[in-house]
Amino acid sequence: MLENFKDFLLNGENLLFIFFSMLVIIGAVFLINLQKVVHMVIALATTFISLAGLYVLLEAEFLAFVQVLIYAGAMTILMIFGIMMTKHDRQNEEPKRPLHNGLLLLGSIGFFFIIYLAIQEAAFPIQEFTSVEENTELIGIDLFTWHVIPFELVSVLLTVAFIGAIIVAKREED
Amino acid sequence: MISSYLTLAAVLFVIGLYGALSKKNAVIVLLCIELMLNAVNLNLIAFAKFGINPSLKGQIFSLFNITIAAAEAAVGIAILIALYRNKATANVTEMNSLKK
Numbered sequence: 001m002l003e004n005f006k007d008f009l010l011n012g013e014n015l016l017f018i019f020f021s022m023l024v025i026i027g028a029v030f031l032i033n034l035q036k037v038v039h040m041v042i043a044l045a046t047t048f049i050s051l052a053g054l055y056v057l058l059e060a061e062f063l064a065f066v067q068v069l070i071y072a073g074a075m076t077i078l079m080i081f082g083i084m085m086t087k088h089d090r091q092n093e094e095p096k097r098p099l100h101n102g103l104l105l106l107g108s109i110g111f112f113f114i115i116y117l118a119i120q121e122a123a124f125p126i127q128e129f130t131s132v133e134e135n136t137e138l139i140g141i142d143l144f145t146w147h148v149i150p151f152e153l154v155s156v157l158l159t160v161a162f163i164g165a166i167i168v169a170k171r172e173e174d
Numbered sequence: 175m176i177s178s179y180l181t182l183a184a185v186l187f188v189i190g191l192y193g194a195l196s197k198k199n200a201v202i203v204l205l206c207i208e209l210m211l212n213a214v215n216l217n218l219i220a221f222a223k224f225g226i227n228p229s230l231k232g233q234i235f236s237l238f239n240i241t242i243a244a245a246e247a248a249v250g251i252a253i254l255i256a257l258y259r260n261k262a263t264a265n266v267t268e269m270n271s272l273k274k
Contacts, residue, residue, distance in 0.1 A: 017175075017178065021178075021182045024182065024186065025182070025185055025186070025189075028185075028186055028189040028190070028209060029189065031189075031193060031202075031205065031206070031209070032189060032192065032193050032196075032197075037199060037201060037202065040202055040205065041205065044205050044208070044209065047186075047209065047212070048212070051212055051215075051216060054179075054182075054216065055216075055219055058179075058219050058220060058222070058223045059223060060219050060222065060223075060233050062233070063215075063219060063233055063236060063237065063240075066237065066240060067215075067240070070240055070244055071208070071212070071240070074244065075208060075243075075244065075247055078247055078248065078251055079201055079204065079205055079247075079251070081251065082201045082204070082251040082254055082255070083201055085254075085255050085258060086200075086201065086254065086255070086258045086264035087258075087262075087264070100196070101196050104192060104195050104196050105192065108188045108191055108192045109188070111188060111191070112184055112185065112188040115184040115187075115188075116181060116184060119177050119180045119181055119184065120177065124176050124177070124224065124225070124226070125226065127224070127225070127226060127227070127228050130228075135230075135233075138230055139230055139233060139234060139237070142230055142231075142234055143234060143237075147234055150238060154238055154241050154242070157241075157242070157245060158241060158244070158245055161245035161246075161248060161249055162245070162248055164249060164252075165248045165249050165251070165252035166252070168249070168252040168253060168255075168256050169251075169252035169255045169256055171259070
């Protein structure tokens with residue numbers, strides 16, 4: 001048991017996994033517990049960047065870069081814009097909802113235990129993962145041969161969503 | 175190894191769920207929804223490496239997921255700003271015009 005634990009700790013990948021997962025969970029917990037809204041966004045940025053580290057551990061380098069660009073970059077800035085556009089100085093006078101929050105905490109923890117038991121029960125046969133150097137190139141080839149129609153559909157959806165967002169947020173002059 | 179990744183994703187998802195249902199600030203609710211989507215992405219990528227049939231499909235699926243999440247966040251913030259202009263509140267408990 002102790003020997004297994006020592007082997008586990010001596011493996012560099014496991015150490016990195018522990019480090020990044022700690023950062024992820026700490027960021028998420030701070031997101032829930034901090035008082036100021038901007039601090040919450042910074043905590044969430046920590047979570048996003050550590051998740052990018054986990055993606056590198058999982059040999060998904062392209063997705064790690066996408067995570068840093070889109071989540072840690074664009075999404076965080078967008079949320080800070082959202083905070084700047086709205087006012088947040090009335091947090092203290094809000095009524096607390098102890099019953100609601102207690103039931104919610106109970107339900108969340110119960111839900112987590114159900115998932116945890118399911119994960120422990122399930123058997124995952126070890127499969128050979130052929131590790132590839134050119135992750136980005138293979139994703140590009142796959143995306144533009146097998147998944148080209150979903151790719152184009154997603155581009156149309158993004159255009160529609162962003163034009164819609166501009167129209168919704170626009171000031172109604174007339 | 176996969177079970178630790180799945181457990182981490184479950185922890186993230188549950189924290190996001192708790193935040194999305196308990197916070198009153200609409201921006202924070204959006205952030206917590208992003209957290210839940212990130213947990214799902216982590217699951218997909220973990221299965222792309224350690225799953226029954228490891229391949230790049232999981233990574234491609236999570237790429238689409240990230241795109242949809244970006245669109246969702248943009249539309250969410252736009253709705254928030256429009257609502258703030260009309261009702262001057264970012265509190266989700268006061269967004270109840272349809273209930274009256």
